[in-house]
Amino acid sequence: MKFSIERGVLVKAVAQAQSVVERRNTIPILANVLIEASESTVSFRATDLDIEVVDKAPAQVEQAGSTTVSAVTLHEIVRKLPDGALVTLIDDAGKGRLTVEAGRSMFSLATLPKEDFPVMASSEYQTTFAAPAPVLRRLFDKSKFAISTEETRYYLNGVYMHVSEGEEGRVLRCVATDGHRLARIDAPLPADAEAMPGVIVPRKTVGELRKLLDDDEAEITVSVSETKVRFATPTITLTSKVIDGTFPDYTRVIPMGNTRRMEVDAGDFAKAVDRVATVSSERSRAVKLALEEDKLVLSVNAPDSGAAEEELVVAYADERLEIGFNAKYLLEIASQVDRENAVFMFNSSGDPTLMREGNDTSAIYVVMPMRV
CATH class of the missing domain: 3.10.150.10 (DNA Polymerase III, subunit A, domain 2)
Structure with a gap:
């Protein structure tokens, strides 16, 4: 594998991946990012087995291929390279090393075989709809402060996203509560979202999702099943398991x-x-x-x-x-x-x-x- 990529593009893609990676890992491969180069794009995939993020970026690919390397180390290296640098990544299959070159800098990083990397099983999504980034940003930003941090009541450790009856018809609603305070935020129901099952989006996923919602022009494709939720832009896909539990009847409080x-x-x-x-x-x-x-x-x-x-x-x-x-x-x-x-x-x-x-x-x- 060999490709060249602009430093700013690379840092953005790797930053998203390394933030998903858990710092303390008993499984070494989970500390790595899976890099896959083909034609004119490179994808960076990271997972903690509950969340998976895939970030695609344009690159000059000389030789297609794939490998895995420490997400945190790669991010630190790329972050410290000068602005505007062209970064070349070369993986000699069999040597177990990834070479990172930029200007006069050269790094050699240990790799692990891509076959060991766990890819989240794709789910059959019951509902898929599109929503503008600012709408989703408001729903999650205004509700997340009330997420409970009490692990015993695990079903409160996220934002409950569901379809409900608002004052002027059906709405897409996000609710979070920790028993002391509650936030309930409504947005107009997007087309095709009517049959969406209610899901509890975990706290970590809400934090990672925030990075996808910064672009006011972006349209986010949301796919929901009973066990997973996926948020996708043209370049980034964030897939997460949902909390397996029943959110309490918040209307009573x-x-x-x-x-x-x-x-x-x-x-x-x-x-x-x-x-x-x-x-x-x-x-x-x-x-x-x-x-x-x-x-x-x-x-x-x-x-x-x-x-x-x-x-x-x-x-x-x-x-x-x-x-x-x-x-x-x-x-x-x-x-x-x-x-x-x-x-x-x-x-x-x-x-x-x-x-x-x-x-x-x-x-x-x-x-x-x-x-x-």
Whole structure:
């Protein structure tokens, strides 16, 4: 195998591959990237047995072939080469070495046989549809903060992507929750997505998927089966197993009868929460919200370290209310608001609170209160 490729193109392709690779591996081949050169393209394939990414890049291929080499080492080498360099990769079959040449630099890397490399079995996908990258980016970006990190409740360790009933018909919906907060984000249902089975996309896959969604012009092809999900652009294909479990009935925890309405500038609110939380002990980080007509007082009282208070002008016309929240949860939810105003809907100091952006119900968040 022998091909030449521009350094910028190579670094992008290898970066995607090496981020999938697990650093601590008991199976040596899983630390490698499978490089396959044919005609005028080269593909880079990496897997951790749960996720597989294949990145295709244009190259000048002199001799077709394939090999596997350490993904992290190759990425480090290519990253440190000068911008604009033309990189030549040569594999002498039988020698077990891959030569990387660029200008006056030359590296020789150990390889492992491509036959040992595990390729994820292709699945029969029940549903395939296309969606613009910005739509998928919004669905996953706004929900991923609520993914649970508790391994015992493994079915909460991802984003539940499914088709549901929205206020104006059927929608593509992403939901994540850890039992303390919940995010539910809707997007118009893409054509052909109607029969999609609901799947829980794992946390690591959500992180890797983010790299595919940066291009606002890109159209992402999404394929879904009961056990796998695949996201593909013309050059990158990300395939992942889905979490084998049943996502709980999240509709039961979304409050419908909350009538006390507070509207506040989302940016001002987030900064005020951040400021008063500075004095609280890291463990609880509870912030008390005291509401009365058109006024919100945020306060923290931490006997061991001090106290803080800040007043904000808000739109609120109901009876006085005092309620406490974990500062981190409030900050994460407030940071999701793209518009100027956040609307909080309260019931009582012991009930879950609902938050949305203005009157837009396509993104809603629920947060459980704390005793303060």
